[in-house]
Amino acid sequence: MxxxxxxxxxxxxxxxxxxxxxxxxxxxxxxxxxxxxxxxxxxxxxxxxxxxxxxxxxxxxxxxxxxxxxxxxxxxxxxxxxxxxxxxxxxxxxxxxxxxxxxxxxxxxxxxxxxxxxxxxxxxxxxxxxxxxxxxxxxxxxxxxxxxxxxxxxxxxxxxxxxxxxxxxxxxxxxxxxxxxxxxxxxxxxxxxxxxxxxxxxxxxxxxxxxxxxxxxxxxxxxGLEPTFTNPVFDHGEVEDPEIIRPMIVTLLPGSRANEAYDNWEVMMMAVSALIDGFREPEVVFLGAIAPGLDMDILSQTLQTMGWQQRDQSSVQVADPQALCFGQKNADLILSQQSYNEFLHWGDVAIAMAGTATEQFIGLGKPTIAIPGKGPQYNPAFAEAQSRLLGSSLILIDQPAKVIPTVQTLFQDPDRLQDIAENGSKRMGKxxxxxxxxxxxxxxxx
CATH class of the missing domain: 3.40.50.2000 (Glycogen Phosphorylase B;)
Incomplete structure (x- = not known):
């Protein structure tokens, strides 16, 4: 026993x-x-x-x-x-x-x-x-x-x-x-x-x-990139089928290293302003995927300096109660530190000055426009190496104003977009x- x-x-x-x-x-x-x-x-x-x-x-x-x-x-x-x-x-x-x-x-x-x-x-x-x-x-x-x-x-x-x-x-x-x-x-x-x-x-x-x-x-x-919400929710009043007037969505990836990310954000806002001025669509939405360690007040101050006005509501409803919404002309801009996965999945294209986030966005089969910064991480040498790593999915531009012709050329070429989708999956895996x-x-x- x-x-x-x-x-x-x-x-x-x-x-x-x-x-x-x-x-x-x-x-x-x-x-x-x-x-x-x-x-x-x-x-x-x-x-x-x-x-x-x-x-x-x-x-x-x-x-x-x-x-x-x-x-x-x-x-x-x-x-x-x-x-x-x-x-x-x-x-x-x-x-x-x-x-x-x-x-x-x-x-x-x-x-x-x-x-x-x-x-x-x-x-x-x-x-x-x-x-x-x-x-x-x-x-x-x-x-x-x-x-x-x-x-x-x-x-x-x-x-x-x-x-x-x-x-x-x-x-x-x-x-x-x-x-x-x-x-x-x-x-x-x-x-x-x-x-x-x-x-x-x-x-x-x-x-x-x-x-x-x-x-x-x-x-x-x-x-671990699965979104809580598969598709963005648009608020267009009495419109029964919001997909008919779905705006173009641009995801913004400034990086996670504090001082560098704030400098990157200023450069990216110049690209955003150029895109708003030259974009012919009735509406464009920018989604700022902000790392938890960054100060949202600093980013908000940059926006307000460049003419953005804070709003109580936005055309895109996110699950983050702390999200900040801004508006200017025909554009909305949302900052969130809790909607990273959603912002990656919802974006049609990204403007990026980041390492891992750029690779993940491209891995979802989407194009990214990158602007090399001063570093220490996202400098010209890093961006050039990243463009070799990610191939056709990453498009380098040397100044913010060039984002307009880049976007216009990109979305007029469906074959190129298909190649980018396949390339992203191949280079980053499933x-x-x-x-x-x-x-x-x-x-x-x-």
Missing amino acids: SDLSQKPLLNKFLEQTSRLQLLVLSNGHGEDIIAARIIQELQQLSLPPDIFALPIVGEGRAYQRLDVPCIGEVKTMPSGGFIYMDSRQLMRDVRGGLVQLTWKQIQAVRSWVKSQTKLGNQKAILAVGDIVPLLFAAMSGANYAFVGTAKSEYYVRDEVGLLPRKSKSARWENFSGSIYHPWERWLMSRRRCRAVFPRDALTTEILRRWPIPAFDAGNPMMD PGAAKRIAECLQERLT
Whole structure:
């Protein structure tokens, strides 16, 4: 009888000791979000792993929202993670303690692996981002998997062949036959690297030329974008069929980095003014998808300076009670920090000066007009690289006034719009990537 009573306890002990212990590494705000989406899918598995995290850049708020414990020391660097676009940002981070922090984090990963080994637990590491978390994982001594968010073969080639480049230094990007350099491929081809998840099918195809366990699971950036409301609601009084007079909808994506986004917003408002003055349609609606960390008052002041008047109601009803509505001539403009998914889906075209948001909008099969700013993120070099990544879907203009002929030409060419729709899906993938990655991780890491 006593043996039978102890069986459930024994089974519970065996389940705990056989459960995978997974440490997730990521190096950036966007990478944290992608990692969090994969974690959510891992937690839905029949035997989910015990999950820990180490955000190498920033404080890992995405993990905090999931109640995933973080190991090691975390700290926000002065650059906010944009060291790759400006060497001065890197030096600021070095002066801010980057080297010491990195060493402490490497030691924390090794200590975590050793502690799990002493307990006799299965252990593995999931690295999300670029070579930094990948290197941390390779140095840990545990099995690992890698979700590559930073690189894509589309930066240097398309399905036809290599892209023409003006700079001789650009050859460095593809000198070894892949956007991933030999040392990165070496880390991905180690015996302990059990799975690699590139961001698109083309990159997966190229990596498979080497002994790399690459899987085309899609891009988690396209997950979690389902809108609460499928279609916008228009208020046109007594009109029975509002679709007949549906206005053109332009989504505005100024970015999420505070000071830069405010500068971007001023540039975008010049493009908006030009569009209103030159647009012949009876009405146009602008939807400002504003990051939660931005100050709406600053954005509103810019609008009022440029002649926009705040209104109590708008022609588009959104579910955000805090949304701000403005009007000018034949146009409405709505600012919301809670309607991101809706604004992505409702827009016919976007004016963008953003990273992730631009890619997600294009992934929905829609065209985007981009205006390079001063940076540190959305500067001319970043925008040019993003245009290679996203192909025909991203149209770069060098001054706000050029938005008018660009829009007019774009919407007079249905074949081009169809090509953009297909291109966006091909380059960014279909939703459901996080679940596919989680299922593959369960199979490859346990």
